[in-house]
Amino acid sequence: MPTSPASSGYLDPRLTQLLEGLRHRVRRYVVWDSVLALAAVVLTAFWLGLALDYLxxxxxxxxxxxxARLLLLVVVAVVLVFIATKMLFGRLNRPLPDDSLALLVERHHPDLGGRLVTAVQLNRPGRDGDSHSAKLLRHVHDEAADAIDRVDPAKVFRLEPLIRKAMIVAPLLLMAVLMLVISPQAFGRAASRLTLLSDEPWPRRAHLEMVGVELPVVTAADNQNAEPQLVAFENKVVRLPRGSSGSLRIRAKADGDAELPVVCTVYYQTIPSDNASNANSAAGVVSSGQTNMRRVGRVIDGYQSFLLDGPPLASLSDSVEFYVRGLDDRLDGFRIEAVTPPAVADMKVRVRYPQYLQSDPVAASTGDRPDWDLESSYQSGLRVAEGSDVTLVATSSMPLGDADVMVKSINEQPVPFTTEYSDDRTELRLRINNFTNATTVSIVPRDVSGISAQAPYRYFLGVVLDEPPELKMKLIGIGSAVTPIAKIPVEASVIDDYGVQRLVVSVTPTKAGEEQPETGADDEVSLQVASRTPGIDRDGDAKTELDLRDLIANGELPELVPDDAINVIGEASDRYNLSGNHLTRSEIFRLQVVTPEKLLALLERRELALRARLEQTIDETRNLRDALSLLQRGFDSEKPTSTPDAEESTASDNQADTDEVRKNQVRRLRVQQSGLQASKTSEELSGIAASLEDLLLEMVNNRVDSVDRRERIGVGVRDPLRRIVEVPLAKLSEQIVDVERLIGDDEAAKSKTRDAVTTAEDVLLQLTAVLDKMLDLESYNEILDMVRGLIDDQDELLEDTKSERKKRVLDLFQ
Incomplete structure (x- = not known):
């Protein structure tokens, strides 16, 4: 009978065999995992290094x-040593006790129920002092031995790490073998270069040569037929004027073993300089890019030419470092230095005006004046008065050797001019006497070394012909009729090229039956003329007031009676004196002289017209309210339909979506129409309020105003209309916009439409109240008409009574 496990440390051979086999499997797993990791590092480093070296x-x-290759080799060696130390030797040297292996088996076979770990740990040799039943321990031991047949050691190991490493190693190794078989020379060159055994470069297929830069020759005449000059590189460096647009030219060998590139590419990087003229260079901004060169012509003498006539050589602003690549060949280390050419840093225009434009006529007539009357910097569109003497003063950025100058008129005819240089040759003066035609001036400055600007500096000077003043005049608060004691406010705006000398506003009486003189007539009016000369501000605006009562009282105008007329006209003149005078007359404002009663009657008729406009506006607002109410009822009338069956719902989805879109489009159209109507109503009410303001102002200016009438029209009608426009109508417009925005959300749109209908009702109520006020005013005006009629009848009765009494007195003496 076997010895008790509790006392002798006996362990079933089957359990011992399981643990020993598992221990060997773990060590083989560690070795394979480490070998695959080392192979992955070596192969990855090989292909990565080959890509970095050959691509x-x-x-x-x-x-x-x-x-760089040395650094890559050191990094790979360090990684290999680290993997071998940590993953291989470090894990192989670790002990694998039986209880740890048993616990590993138990973790992947939970059906053992801890029997294997218990049997291994409690049957460890030399273990004593445990208080357990030997019979129970033997039973557990036997159960663990019996269940050992169900244990699969392979389940303990995770094959995914090995598979992932193998998926990396296998293709890389296969590609390395294929490269070795297909091209052993390339494999050997790559291996020797990556292991630092050789520095032999990779062979090239193409062969490129640098030719130089073609630079166009620039003249003031802008001769496009001039042949460009070729500037060659010296020690891979060429100096070009800043702002030039040269063309880089290279050539590629096209015979022998050399392969002709399909395209050559220029890779460049700018080098900002301290004296760069553009903003990016001044800020130290480096720009880089690439551009393709184009083929030029065919193969000549075994070479194909390539040309680059764009960036970075177009409008060169900074020095450029570049290299050219064609296939696998490369022209490296070339540099274009941007040299600042002479430039016209400043251009001033000195003008000596003709005599009539001089600010001091006395000095102008005597010739006691400076060499120029105006000096300013040149601006595009500059125009000079005809007959002036013009001097262009060009300031160069550096001393000039010479300058190519061309001056021609707009009809391509040469214009005589003279030039002179300052002592330091940084200033060029160009003088044109008796400037009569629009002229173009072209200047190409050159420095002492012959480097010139790469584009002519062109300046265009136009001619200004003195035009008569432009006069616009209007009467403020005056209609077509005035009373004999009216005051006539006048606003005028007069503009002239060189300033207005005089502005006169005149009023001329015209007796009944006389014809109105035509505008611009030169015949003098035989009647008295009262004039005012208002002051003109710097903007050319002037204001004055013609008070007929004061003019008559002062004797400037004769007594005005009803049915007479007055003409108001403005005249403006400038200082032009070369060929006649420039005089501009405004339109003639013909005003009928009426009695205050007739003027009020005219104003009352205008009030009736405004009332009719208000009634029409109220009708349109009522239609707007009805349209919004109809829209609201449309929201209310739509009831949710019952849910159809699944088959019916699928069949009618497209038709339902189309109907919903059409319904929303119709609603949006109606809302937009309502918005347009609200805007029209607002503008119409604003116009009515402005017309009422004109009525009040006209009453004030004609001195027929009264406080009661002003309050009835202004406070009772005009001000409420303005408040309606500013508050409820503005609110209504915003609500209509919100309704349009909410189309598609029926509940929100219905609520907002209800608010819009309420606001429209409020607008109607307020407009109706204003209309009632205007009706009261009409009734008041009718009462006034009746009173005026009674007064007229009374006057006629008094006149008849006086006549009758006079007749009776005369009869007594007969």
Whole structure:
């Protein structure tokens, strides 16, 4: 009978065999995992290093330098040592006790129920002092031995890490073997370069040569037929004027073993300089890019030419470092230095005006005046008065050797001019006498070394012909009729090229039956003329007031009686004196002279017209309210339909969506129409209020105003209309916009439509109240008409009574 497990440390051989086999499996797993990791690192480093070393050559670059390859080799060695130390030797040297292995088996076979761990730990040799039943321990031991057949050691191991590493190693290793079989020379070159055994470069297929930069020759005449000059590189450096637009030219060998590139590409990077003229250069901004060169012509003498006539050579602003790549060949280390050419840093225009434009006529007539009357910087669109003497003063950024200058008129005819330089040759003066035609001036400055600006500096000077003043005049608060004691406010706006000398506003009486003189007539009016000369501000605006009562009292105008007329006209003149005078007359405002009663009657008729406009506006607002109410009822009338069956719902989804979109479009159209109507109502009410304001102002100016009438029209009608426009109508417009925005959300749109209907009702109530006020005013005006009629009848009766009494007195003497 076997010895008790509790006392002798006996462990079933089957359990011992299981644990020993598992221990060997763990060590083999560690070895395979480490070997695959080392192989993955080596193969990845090989292909990565090959890509970094060879792909730049294929793309026209250079091989990886020796220092970079050394760094890659050191990194790979360090990683391999780390993996071997930590993953291989470190894990192999770790002990694998039986209880740990048993616990590992128990974790993947929970059906053992802890029997294996218990049997292994309690049957460990030399273990004593445990208080347990030997019979129970033996029973557990036997159960663990019996269940050992159900244990699968392979389940303990996770194969995913090995598979992932194998998926990396296998393709990389297969590609390495294929490369070795297909191209052993390339494999050997790659291995020797990556292991620092060789520095032999990779072979190239193409061969490129640098030719130079073609630079166009620029003249003031802008001769497009001039042949460009070729500037060659010296020590891979060429100096070009800043702002030039040269063309880079190279050539590629097209015979022998050399392969002709399909395209050559220029890779460039700008080098900002301290004296750069553009903002990016001044800020130190470096720009880089690439551009393709285009083929030029065919193969000549075994070479194909390529040309670059765009960036970075177009409008060169900074120095540029660049290299050219064609297939796998490369022209490296070239540099274009941007040299600042002479430039016209400032252009001033000095003008000596003709005599009639001089600010001091006395000095102008005697010739005691400076060399110029105006000096300003040149601006595009500058125009000079005809007959002036013009001097252009060009300031250069550096001393000039000479300058190519061309001056021609707008009809391409040469214009005589003279030039002179300052002592330091930084200033060029160009003088044109008796400037009569629009002229173009072209200047190409050159420095002492012959470097010139790469584009002519062109300046256009136009001619200004003195035009008569432009006069606009209007009467403020005056209609077509005035009373004999009216005051006539006048506002005028007069504009002239060189300032207005005089502005006169005149009023001329015209007796009944006389014809109105035509505007601009030169015949003098035989009747008295009262004039005012208002002051003109710097904007050309002037205001004055013609008070007929004061003019008659002062004797400037004769007594005005009803049925007479007055003409109000403005005249403006400037100082032009070369060929006649420039005089501009405004339109003639013909005003009928009426009695205050007739003027009030005219104003009352205008009030009736405004009332009719208000009634029409109220009708339109009522239609607006009805349209909004109809829209609201449309929301209320739509009831949710019953839920159809699944088959019916699927069949009618497209039709339902189409109907919903059409319904929303119709609603949106109606809401937009309502918004337009609200805007029209607001504008119409604003116009009525403005017309009422004109009525009040006209009454004030004609001195027929009264406080009661002003309050009835202003406070009772005009001010409420303005408040309606500013508050409820503005609110209604906002609500209509909200309704349009909410189309599609029936509940929200219905609520907002209800608010809009309420606001429209409020607008109608307020407009109706204003209309009632205007009706009261009409009734008041009718009463006034009746009173005026009674007064007229009374006057006639008094006149008849006086006549009858006079007749009776005369009869007594007969």
């Amino acid at each position: 730049p050559v294929v793309m026209g670059g250079t091989e990886m330098p020796w220092l």
